[in-house]
Amino acid sequence: MDKILENLQTFWSFTGFANFTTDYLIMICFGLIFLYLGIKKDWEPMLLVPIGFGILIGNIPLFQGLNVGVYEEGSVLNILYQGVQRGFYPPLIFLGIGAMTDFSALISNPKLFLIGAAAQFGIFGAYAISLAFGFDPAQAGAIGIIGGADGPTAIFLSSRLAPDMMGAIAVSAYSYMALVPVIQPPIMRLLTTKKERLIRMKTPRQVSHTEKVLFPIIGFLLTAFIVPSGIPLLGMLFFGNLLKESGVTKRLANTASGPLIDIVTILIGVTVGASTQADQFLQTRSIWIFVIGACSFLIATFAGVLFVKIFNLFLKEGNKINPLIGNAGVSAVPDAARVSNNVGREYDPTNYLMMHAMGPNVAGVIGSAVAAGILLGFLG
Amino acid sequence: MRLNEFLVINTNDFQDDYGQQSSWIEIFNASYGTVDIGGCYLSDDPANLKKYQIPGGDILTKIKPRQHVIFWADNQPFRGTFHVNFDLLGAKEIIFTKGDGKSIIDRIKIDPALKDSTMANISYGRVEDGIGSITGDGEGWAVLDRTSASTNNSMIDKTAKPQRMKEMDPYGWMMAALAMSVVFIALIILYFLFKQISKIYTRPDKEKGDSKEVVATPSAKAVPAAKGGKASEDEVYAAIVAALEMWKESNQLHDEESFVLTIVPTHSAWNDKHELLTKLPLMKK
Incomplete structure (x- = not known):
């Protein structure tokens, strides 16, 4: 009988209940909130559901030495986490994004590139705020990239500049991307007049096949020569797009934009979620990361919308840009563009801004990858 | 080596x-x-x-x-x-x-x-x-000032870059200005390049010629007139094509849509739950 009790006691010490603390409970609640928002509210379910469940996986209180935790070297979760830690998931996601993205809106109206550049103020605004809060420059750069509104870019950069803060940065970036429909509209309304919101933009012209093929080649060569440290992201983004637009590699493009990106999204979501173990995640600095991350989104949206308003001063009547597409420069493809469209239609139900907003939206992806390359070059 | x-x-x-x-x-x-x-x-x-x-x-x-x-x-x-x-x-x-x-x-x-x-x-x-x-x-x-077998001949400070950045730019303004300039320069060059490329591919002469032909037809005139002449050429083309398509497929001509979607069930052994469920043994009375 004593032996049985002793074994039961040993078994109990292995269970999650025996190692349970309130920190784990808090993190499990976070995971459940993510799952609720993803499943019930349909907010970025592709991201929030894997991350939410990953948070549950990572926050089961473990008996150390079982070799199952994400931070235990050689465990299955640790091996899957290598893609995040060593930064090879983000370029693969960029390959898929490139293969999915139609840059026609941007090619037909190249001035939209500039909106994508303006919205990157969010990154460097957050960088300055982080420095003011006492983070060192490398950490500040990693936090600042949240303003790029691009999960893979945030993971790629933080894995190099501040690996210990990557979990909080990635969760913050993905959370705010999911919250784009909540964060951006009030700022867009605040900064625009009713007349501006009703601006109808010219229908984009049709883009030829040659232009579409030239875009990824020229785009890559130019950006990579200017910022070589961004090659992993820019190279894969433009390569994916070339697979799509060349017309001769449909199978490769389909794989990159379908099964490959789905697999990597699952792995990146679950492992980023699992990396938020209570002991690593529940720190005061995580709260600051979330606060500064929110600021970066606000600054980026402000900068994008204000830039369009200023830009309009130099454009002729008939060529003016609806400032409601300024928010789309923060990337967060395609949610930010959808927000532009929805807010625009609130004031004129027949004014569809989606197509126009996709221009700055995809320019924002290029802009944030360039910005990440610059930060890596200066601080890496 | x-x-x-x-x-x-x-x-x-x-x-x-x-x-x-x-x-x-x-x-x-x-x-x-x-x-x-x-x-x-x-x-x-x-x-x-x-x-x-x-x-x-x-x-x-x-x-x-x-x-x-x-x-x-x-x-x-x-x-x-x-x-x-x-x-x-x-x-x-x-x-x-x-x-x-x-x-x-x-x-x-x-x-x-x-x-x-x-x-x-x-x-x-x-x-x-x-x-x-x-x-x-x-x-x-x-x-050399000192022997350095298996180590660097000159000392390298691993944290040099962020450290130097902190000393040079404690508030981050220089980094912000510099980095934003680079981002803008990269995207401005792309803007100019694709603006020039678009000039090659838009061929304004041909477009003008086409538009004259379209405007000459009564139906094409009617559409911009109905919208106060604000519709673009592409919208005119889209309207004409949509009208022709609906005229060709007469069953698509509806003044009002019912918004009722009818799903016609088709029977198949694959979706028949009686075929898929394990059957219970029948009791003989």
């Missing part, structure tokens, strides 16, 4: 695994990939480049990126991979050759002054690891 540093007279400097002090040669992997130097040659004689072959198949000859390896010039090769069959006191030059025994990777002449007893425990090496001449003329080489 580069010859990086050597010490001729070693009296109280580094000791080898046998506890002996002898001359040493440091080789540095200046690349960012692992290099296996197994099979390469070290020599002190230009007439015999194959004097000492570094044994192949030894895991220790795989030199990691930016790492150093020490060879003891003690003329006792039987002591292992890293002990060569010559010493530096009698040598005029050190030559590092590829596995083909002909292509010289790097060479450096030994100044006779380094063999003087006053130069004991003073090494000669590249001022910066891997940087300088590979022809033996000694450019980039100097008598």
Whole structure:
């Protein structure tokens, strides 16, 4: 009988209940909130559901030495986490994004590139705020990239500049991307007049096949020569797009934009979620990361919308840009563009801004990858 | 791979695994990939480049990126991979050759002054690891302040970049201005490039010609007129095409849509739950 009790006691010490603390409970609640928002509210379910469940996986209180935790070297979760830690998931996601993205809106109206550049103020605004809060420059750069509104870019950069803060940065970036429909509209309304919101933009012209093929080649060569440290992201983004637009590699493009990106999204979501173990995640600095991350989104949206308003001063009547597409420069493809469209239609139900907003939206992806390359070059 | 540093007279400097002090040669992997130097040659004689072959198949000859390896010039090769069959006191030059025994990777002449007893425990090496001449003329080489076997010849501060950034730009404004300028420059160049490319592909003459033809038809005139002349040419084309399509497919002509979607069930054994569920045994009464 004593032996049985002793074994039961040993078994109990292995269970999650025996190692349970309130920190784990808090993190499990976070995971459940993510799952609720993803499943019930349909907010970025592709991201929030894997991350939410990953948070549950990572926050089961473990008996150390079982070799199952994400931070235990050689465990299955640790091996899957290598893609995040060593930064090879983000370029693969960029390959898929490139293969999915139609840059026609941007090619037909190249001035939209500039909106994508303006919205990157969010990154460097957050960088300055982080420095003011006492983070060192490398950490500040990693936090600042949240303003790029691009999960893979945030993971790629933080894995190099501040690996210990990557979990909080990635969760913050993905959370705010999911919250784009909540964060951006009030700022867009605040900064625009009713007349501006009703601006109808010219229908984009049709883009030829040659232009579409030239875009990824020229785009890559130019950006990579200017910022070589961004090659992993820019190279894969433009390569994916070339697979799509060349017309001769449909199978490769389909794989990159379908099964490959789905697999990597699952792995990146679950492992980023699992990396938020209570002991690593529940720190005061995580709260600051979330606060500064929110600021970066606000600054980026402000900068994008204000830039369009200023830009309009130099454009002729008939060529003016609806400032409601300024928010789309923060990337967060395609949610930010959808927000532009929805807010625009609130004031004129027949004014569809989606197509126009996709221009700055995809320019924002290029802009944030360039910005990440610059930060890596200066601080890496 | 580069010859990086050597010490001729070693009296109280580094000791080898046998506890002996002898001359040493440091080789540095200046690349960012692992290099296996197994099979390469070290020599002190230009007439015999194959004097000492570094044994192949030894895991220790795989030199990691930016790492150093020490060879003891003690003329006792039987002591292992890293002990060569010559010493530096009698040598005029050190030559590092590829596995083909002909292509010289790097060479450096030994100044006779380094063999003087006053130069004991003073090494000669590249001022910066891997940087300088590979022809033996000694450019980039100097008598070093301290011997640095298996370490960097000049100290490198790993945290230099962020640290320097913090000192130079404590508030981040310079970084913000600089980085935003780069982002803008990159995207402005793309803007100008694609603006020029679009001029080639839009062919305004042809478009004008086409539009004249379209405007001449009564239906095309009617559409812009209905919208106060604000509709663009593309919208006109879209309206015409949609009208023609609906006229061709007469069943699509609806003044009002019912918004009722009818799903017609089709029976198949694959979706029949009676076929899929395990059947319970029938009880005989």
